[in-house]
Each structure stands twice: as structure tokens, then as C-alpha cells.
Amino acid sequence: MAGVRNPVTIRDVARLAEVHPGTVSRALNADTRALVNEETAERVRRAAEQLGYRPNPIARGLKTNRSYTIGVLIPDITNPLFPPILRGIEDRLDDAGYTSLIVNTDNDPERERTHLEAMRMRQVDGFISATARLDHEVLAAIAFGGTPLVLVNRSFEDGSVPAVAVNDRQGIRLAVEHVAGLGHSRIGHIAGPQNTSTGHRRYQGFLGAMGAVGLDVPPQRVSFSSWFTETEGARLCGEMLDSAGDLTAIVAANDLLAIGCYDALVSRGRRCPDEVTIVGFNDMPLVDHLRPPLTTVRVPQREIGTVAADLLLERLADTSLEPREILLEPALIVRGSTAPPREEGVEPGRRAAS
Amino acid sequence: MAGVRNPVTIRDVARLAEVHPGTVSRALNADTRALVNEETAERVRRAAEQLGYRPNPIARGLKTNRSYTIGVLIPDITNPLFPPILRGIEDRLDDAGYTSLIVNTDNDPERERTHLEAMRMRQVDGFISATARLDHEVLAAIAFGGTPLVLVNRSFEDGSVPAVAVNDRQGIRLAVEHVAGLGHSRIGHIAGPQNTSTGHRRYQGFLGAMGAVGLDVPPQRVSFSSWFTETEGARLCGEMLDSAGDLTAIVAANDLLAIGCYDALVSRGRRCPDEVTIVGFNDMPLVDHLRPPLTTVRVPQREIGTVAADLLLERLADTSLEPREILLEPALIVRGSTAPPREEGVEPGRRAAS
């Protein structure tokens, strides 16, 4: 059937089916098929089949201004958080006949801008962005251009842009309640960058949850990282241990920060969970094999991707849709990095519960 | 400057610069610029700049049959091995003005085929494939279509296709020499799938290296996994421990298999490295934080990507190039999962060395 190279054009099909190229086009497109006699259409389909005809998306795109590709912006594919999300996005888009174009922005506004520009030139039909700090201006540009956009893992304050994210506040609450339930009262927070919505919401969630369980949050028990990285976690956790040494538990805004805490503990000869309890966020691959296995908040990453894709497809089909924000529910995964505090006599064995 | 939407065409520029559209095209393209008067070219450039003109790659592609995109096939982006490679590829291609289209094949021939077809329709200028078992037929189809292709992390027996990979034999040799040097003699191998070139070459490398250090490889000390997964590793390692219980060290064909070995040891109450020494391959992210930290063979993943991209760009520029295969050198990273065997009285402390 289909030759390897595909030089067979709509004209070849037209010749074989003995009709005009325009008719072939109509016969082969679902929404214009009604315009052509069923018998003729069948003849065209057979001719197309026989020649192994595949429409050329480039030519089609030139005329229709659609490319059936959608642009996906992520900070860095190397961050284990993103691959499952991408997988979710891709699988869903694939089914719908779309291809995704993935770019890494490193959260650099300049890279974001040039990539966006390049993708728009490539006529992408929509965007999914997981970048932390897409500024208002860039968002506005997309929106103004009329290209559908959905945000992932972050949201936009005024709700003007559809978004899907995990319920960060709820996730942190699960973590705090777990740790407090173990008997900890001096709990610290290694917060994420506050100009990212996840960092910000998790910090807010921490304050809220601590209040809800009736615990104090003195300023020296919160510190703000500049990036979601292991080295930042190590640096801040180290500082916190040195300055507020009496804390017994740390809730980190993300697994990488939590791993940084591990490093800081090791370098100070303190043990987890015996001396300091640590909770992460995201449940990255392999954190169940760390020493100790990390207790963390699991986010349904792949589902985030599929839902984001659904949201985008929805808007592609109907541009006038009201933007909506979908929050996915996280779950606490209790492993070995959390334990009751030493001093306060909580009987052993409670650990595995909850 | 540039409006958000970009309705400015080559004709607009032509009007402003008071020249013919054809002249604008020539003035703006590097390889035809010589054909137009420098003064005119400058006028055109200024007009283009002023209007924020960006050439439409779709239209260009229609005429030139080039899309400036290249297709990247990987088994599964969720496998931590691939993101760094992708990053390398993307960075290099970006610099050269190319965009990469990434698809996951799950090593499923059917998916490979449809994705290839789809990408070819999208006029991709070349392919980079990291899929394990692209069959001869598919490869031939690409080659016959004349689209440049480079293989990553695998190679093709007859050397007819350019490829970049890590020197698997050398990597395994480093592992075996290290373990043998610690005093182990009963060393097992959890091999990868033998229909993948990495799995096969690492197995061959194991046999060769064992021979070189004068050690025996009885059949019960090698078992072949069906996939490179943690569960396969656990299953096979478990079987091997049960049937050939006297072995003191295991060289796994990959980190995931090694982690599976960890699981098998834990479930049998045996300790690593005290009772069994384990070595992995790849140095995936986070394996340095496992318990114990995994001794493994590091492969320069990002470099694999950049080199592959270079190779492809090279062939894009000159189709007649001889295919060549590039082997990158791996390095052994010694961590906590390897130690001298118990019985044989090797003094402690040697562990941290080499």
C-alpha cells in the first residue's frame, strides 16, 4: 500500500477517482463530507486508500491556520515531577489527533518569550504551560492572540485562565496534621519560592493548617527558598537547624527540598526520623527508596496531565467556554521519615498508623 | 514592535520597503542574501524589523519540504534515563534553529509505526530514535525515505545507521573489575532484555570482563530480564538468591534492576552491602540517596543527547556522509552498595577507596 515516501497528493487521488481535487478534499473531511454524494465519496475513499494517500498537514495548516499541534511549556524536563504530567498530556492529545511540542524554559522569561513566539509562528493551536512564573504580560499576549491556554500546577490569581493543579492547601494540611498527630509541636517549614503559585499556596496552607491544629509559627521556623532544589533545601534546613535548633519536624514544600534537608541532617550528624521528622511533597519516583523512605504528599501527576489536555481540547472545540480551575486531591503517603518526637513520651508503634 | 498576533506577511514588508516580495525573501534568507544589493537588503531588514515580521514556517515548509523540526522517538519519558538525553538533544537543536517533536512509543512496534508515519507527514527533517527495538523493516523504511536518522543508546548491527551510545562493555568491565578487586569471586549478573542492544552488549561485556579477571560464570549466576524494570530486578534477584545462594555480588544491567535487587534483599532479610554487593548502571537521579547509596556506572546522558543532535545536524547539512558510530566513555561511581565480601578477610576501609 503506502509507499515509504509519500509524494501522493490530493491531485493523484482526484485523477484516479476521476473527480476534481476539491471534491476529494470535501469527501475526505468529516465536516464537509455531507456535501458530496455518498457514492462519489466512497470512490474517492477507495482511491485514497489504494494510493496510500495521507493529507499533508503543512499545506492544510497553511490554508486553515491550524496545525493540530499544541505547545507545552515546562521549566525543565529533567525535574522528575514533569515526565508523568507530560505523559498524561501526550496520551490524551494523541487520542484526539493532536501532537505536542515540548519546550524547556528554565523559568527564564526570555526563553519563554522566544519559545512562545516560535510556537505561535508554527501555528500551534493551543498552549499548556507548567512554567512557574509566566508573567501577566506574556499571558495577556497569548490570551489576546486568542490562542487557548491552560495552566498546569499553578493558577492565575483572577481565575481568568483555565488551570489544573493539585490542592496544595489540602496537601500541606495532611502533612501538618500527620506530624502534629505524632506529637510534634515545634514544626518548621521550608517554603518554596513565593513568586510561584505552588510555593505560595503551600506556605499559606502551612500557616492555615498550623493554626487549625493550634500550633505556633514563629518566624525563625519558616524560611523561603529561591528555587525548588536540593541545594536550596540543604542550605535553608542547615540554617534553620543552626538557628532554631529545638525544632523536631520539618514540612518541606517539595521533595527536592526535603532531600536537601536529609543532606543537611547528615552533614550535622543528626538522624531522621529519630531526631528530626521530615515530610516532602510530590512523591517523586524513588523517594520510597531513600534512607529513610520519605513520607510525602502524593500528587496525581499523570492525571494532572490528562485533565489539562481535556480542558484544552474542550476549549479548542468551543472558544467561548468559561475558564474553570480544577483542583485534584492529593494523598499523604506515610513512610519512614516521620516518627514521634523523642522527648515527649509517645509510645512507639503509632508511627505506622495514620 | 511585534503585535501579539502576527498577520504581517512578506508582502507587507515588501510594500514598506518598496520592493518585490521575492526580493524580501532573498534579502532575509542567509543563503540568498548575496543575490541582493546590500543597500536594498538593509532597507528590507529595517522594514521587517519595524513591522515585527516573522517568516511563517508553515508556508516556507510547504515550498521547501523542510519543517525545521526533527522527530525524537523514545520508549517512555517517564524513565529517568531519558530526560537528560532529551535535554541535550533539545538544547543543541534549538541553537541550530530546529524544534524537536517528542513521542513515546512504549517500545510498541505499532505505536512506533503510526508515530513515524505521522511525523513524516509533518515533514520532519530527521529522526533521533532511542527506542530499543526498532525493527529492521522500520529502519529501512526511514532510510529508504531518505530522511536522516540517528540512533541513541543502541546501534544497528551492520553499522549502516549512525549511532551514539555509551561504551557498555567498558562500563560493565569497570563494574566487574571494581567488584572483583574488592575480593568477590562469586558474582552474578542480572541481564537486560537480550533483544535490546544495551542489554545484549552489557551481558557480553560481563562475560568478557569476568573472563579477563579469571572468574567463572556458571549459568545459574546469570538471569535475563524481560524488561528493564524494578519488579523484574526483584523477581530475578530473588530467584537467584534462592537458587544460587552462595553468590556475594550482583552486577545489574541497569539501575532499575539494581533497585529491584535491593527489594529482593530486603524481603529476604539480607543486607547490602554487608551480605551482598550490588552495582547498577546509568547513575539515575537520586540513586545517590538510596539506602545504601548505589554504586553504579555513570553514563554521560546529556552528552549523549548533544552528540546525537550534532550527528544529525551534520547529516542534515550533508546527506552523503558516511554513517559513524560514537561511543562515549562511562565512569564508575563508587558509593555504599559495594563492599568486600564478609568471609574472606579483607580489612575494612578499603571500601571507600577506588
Add this chain to the structure above:
DNA sequence: CAGCGCTCTGCAACCGTTTGCGGTTGACAC
């Protein structure tokens, strides 16, 4: 001053589809 050659730029035909418009055909009513 005719003729030649070189440099530059305009012209127009593509690339492969889609799509508005209009023409043909045949059924049917009057």
C-alpha cells in the same frame, strides 16, 4: 557606439490544501 557581461530585482509559477461561488443536472410542480 555597438555589443557584451554582470548585478540586481521583478515576474509568475509553484508547493498541497481548502473553500466561496457558480454552473450543471435532474426531479418535480405548474
Add this chain to the structure above:
DNA sequence: GTGTCAACCGCAAACGGTTGCAGAGCGCTG
């Protein structure tokens, strides 16, 4: 036998660039 209408399909103009070809202008030679 003429007119109306719907269904179908062909025609040709787009979409936004690229490129072979030809011609205009000009400097130079003999």
C-alpha cells in the same frame, strides 16, 4: 414546456512563502 429548487461538483483563488527565469540598467571593451 417552462420554471424552481436542491444536490452535487468543478473552477479558481487563496494561504505565505521560494525560486527559475528573464529583463533592466550599467560599466566596460574594442
